Amino acid sequence: MLFRRGLRVVVEPLLPRSERRARHPGRKRHPDRLVFQGVLFVLHTGIAWEHLPQELGFGSGMTCWRRLAEWTEAGVWPRFHEVLLVKLRGVNALDFSRAAVDGSRIRGVRGGSKAGRSLVDRGRTGSRHHLIRDATGIPLAATLTGGNRNDVTQLVPLLQAVPPVRGKRGRPRRRPDVVLADRGYDHDKYRRLVWDLGVKPLIARRGTEHGFGLGAQRWVVVRALAHLHWFRRLRIRREIRDDIHVAFLTLGCALICWRRLKASR
Structure with a gap:
């Protein structure tokens, strides 16, 4: 590395930039x-x-x-991620025709803000990573919540977190045409909120049979979360400060974008 x-x-x-003092420069x-x-x-x-x-x-x-x-x-990491998204769009590597969202729980060993007791992991303290990816699996945005938060609460914040991506003539692109999600996001209230953002929600209904085709399209976000957790610091939350963990999360997304950019050249 x-x-x-x-x-x-x-x-x-x-x-x-940090200017060194003239009178008392120090180390x-x-x-x-x-x-x-x-x-x-x-x-x-x-x-x-x-x-x-x-x-x-x-x-x-x-x-x-x-x-x-x-x-x-200083806000370095969101800008770093945005710059790489612009470069990817400039080489036609971004596909906004559809996006997929999903969440993944991680354990937390020190607590802190945006950490909570899991509803499915024997009440252990942890957090959740929420991710939105384009059609090819490139991370567009990520958020952090407590382990006791439902994934559907981050559907709209994820769409709003996607930065305006330039890289081509005309207006910057910010919203995908369609957003895909599994049954955990099945709620008519959030469907309406997604429509209000100008995005078509394609969310699986509870009680329907599996195998109707949505999984074949949204597997990229599951793979994306696996790639993100390849960074060992993101597998377990060790930071008390949530902004430091979000910094690692955003930096991980940016590095995945960097690898995709190198592969597309």
């Missing part, structure tokens, strides 16, 4: 490039911050955590 030059070109313009700031590699190392391996190997040059775990919090507060 190297911080390749192409990825650095995309990320570095988004990072906030020289560790390079952003190396710190970002440390953040990626934690995301991929799931290692604790205090165990981050300093011999690799990333800096201390506390330095990487503080820089991650600083970049998160």
Whole structure:
């Protein structure tokens, strides 16, 4: 896992600049490039911050955590994800003809905000990842809620979280034509809310037989969640601060977009 030059070109313009004081400069700031590699190392391996190997040059775990919090507060990760979505649309790799939504529960070991007792996992504390993907499986947006929240409550927030994606002439694209969802999203109230956003809801009805074709189209979001949880830091929530975990979640989505962009060239 190297911080390749192409990825650095995309990320570095988004990072906030910190000017060194002239009178009391203090210790020289560790390079952003190396710190970002440390953040990626934690995301991929799931290692604790205090165990981050300093011999690799990333800096201390506390330095990487503080820089991650600083970049998160500056809104770096949503912009990073949006820039990559624009690049994907520019090479015709995004398909807004339909999108699929789904959620996945993860365990939490330290609690914190946006964490709750699961209704299906013996009351254990955890959170839920909610994801919306385009027709090819590219992540468009992700949200985080407590483990006791129903997936259907995030149907509209997921659609609203999709950024305006440019990359072609004309208006930016933000809404898919159709959104697919399983029986857990079967509620007429949310169907009406989705229609109000200009999106056609294609949601399986409870009590109907399986095998009518919807699963063959929405399997991409199930695969997408599996790809997202390939990052070990996203398998178990270890952060008390929900914004830090959301930062990892958004960064994971952006890295999947980056891999798809490289494959499409």
